[in-house]
Amino acid sequence: MASASASEPLPRTAGEMLRMGREFLARKGVAEARLDAELLVAHALGCDRLHLFLDLERPLTADELARGRELLARRGKREPVAYLTGNREFYGRVFHVNASVLIPRSETELLVDLARASVRERALAAPRILDVGTGSGVLALTLALELPGSRVTAVDLSAAALTVARANAERLGGAAREVVFLEADGGLPARSSGPFDLLVSNPPYVAREVQGSLSPEVRDHEPALALFAPAGDPHHWVRRLLAEADELLAPGGVLLVELGHDQGDEALRLAGDRPARVHRDLARLPRVLEVRRP
Numbered sequence: 001m002a003s004a005s006a007s008e009p010l011p012r013t014a015g016e017m018l019r020m021g022r023e024f025l026a027r028k029g030v031a032e033a034r035l036d037a038e039l040l041v042a043h044a045l046g047c048d049r050l051h052l053f054l055d056l057e058r059p060l061t062a063d064e065l066a067r068g069r070e071l072l073a074r075r076g077k078r079e080p081v082a083y084l085t086g087n088r089e090f091y092g093r094v095f096h097v098n099a100s101v102l103i104p105r106s107e108t109e110l111l112v113d114l115a116r117a118s119v120r121e122r123a124l125a126a127p128r129i130l131d132v133g134t135g136s137g138v139l140a141l142t143l144a145l146e147l148p149g150s151r152v153t154a155v156d157l158s159a160a161a162l163t164v165a166r167a168n169a170e171r172l173g174g175a176a177r178e179v180v181f182l183e184a185d186g187g188l189p190a191r192s193s194g195p196f197d198l199l200v201s202n203p204p205y206v207a208r209e210v211q212g213s214l215s216p217e218v219r220d221h222e223p224a225l226a227l228f229a230p231a232g233d234p235h236h237w238v239r240r241l242l243a244e245a246d247e248l249l250a251p252g253g254v255l256l257v258e259l260g261h262d263q264g265d266e267a268l269r270l271a272g273d274r275p276a277r278v279h280r281d282l283a284r285l286p287r288v289l290e291v292r293r294p
């Protein structure tokens, strides 16, 4: 509907907008056309999906019609739903996102599970945690909230990303508001808040060479700084974080780094003789490198 011919009638009810939106997105090649139309029409109407279905005959106001058409048109141009609604759920909490930050992925929740297990195993009452490349703040803020008593520092090179992370800290409240954010290149500038018991990072690890194979949602809309490793070196961040961890971690401290699905073997090789292992995700793909400082 959003870019339909002038002869196509405009939807008059929520149900009509839903059906026309779904058909429009399917024509545009959007994989989850039905779900996305539901999310966007609900967002345009200021309700959730359940309430949308409870009153499909509801007539649309002029504002709702305009909002819905704009959201669907932008989705048709493959803007991700999370940027259009401004929200994404991670580890059971809603985070604000915009085009300055990576959209948090469910795969990254494994890193939170491992971080929690590592703190529990060592019976640390007040773990000092550093998150390098915090983006929307999902790792730093989730750990602050899941690990009461922790002292969390979060670093990002992008001032715009830090604005999003700070807003999320305010919205989430409680221990999230205690997280210290720092605009910096890599983890070393956070040295004065350490030494750390845990260093976590989901760094930019996509090789620029595979850019062409990414979906338009990722390639054309998510920030390059958040996606791509420096040209020609997809293992840059593993190498760099291993070196930084040697300086930043307390004895017995642990480094957890998210990996690309094909980076497990090289990550272990780069860890050298440090005690290290690679954890697999639910799809059995190598996902997180764990290294312990002796």
Ligand SMILES: C[S@@+](CC[C@H](N)C(=O)[O-])C[C@H]1O[C@@H](n2cnc3c(N)ncnc32)[C@H](O)[C@@H]1O
Binding pocket: 101, 102, 103, 104, 105, 108, 132, 133, 134, 135, 136, 137, 138, 139, 155, 156, 157, 158, 161, 184, 185, 186, 187, 202, 203, 204, 205, 225, 226, 227
């Ligand atoms: C893959 S995103 C991860 C964001 C978030 N932690 C998550 O898991 O959703 C990587 C983040 O690293 C940041 N970044 C890139 N280069 C950096 C650098 N040299 N120093 C600090 N942060 C950097 C990017 O701005 C981006 O926010």
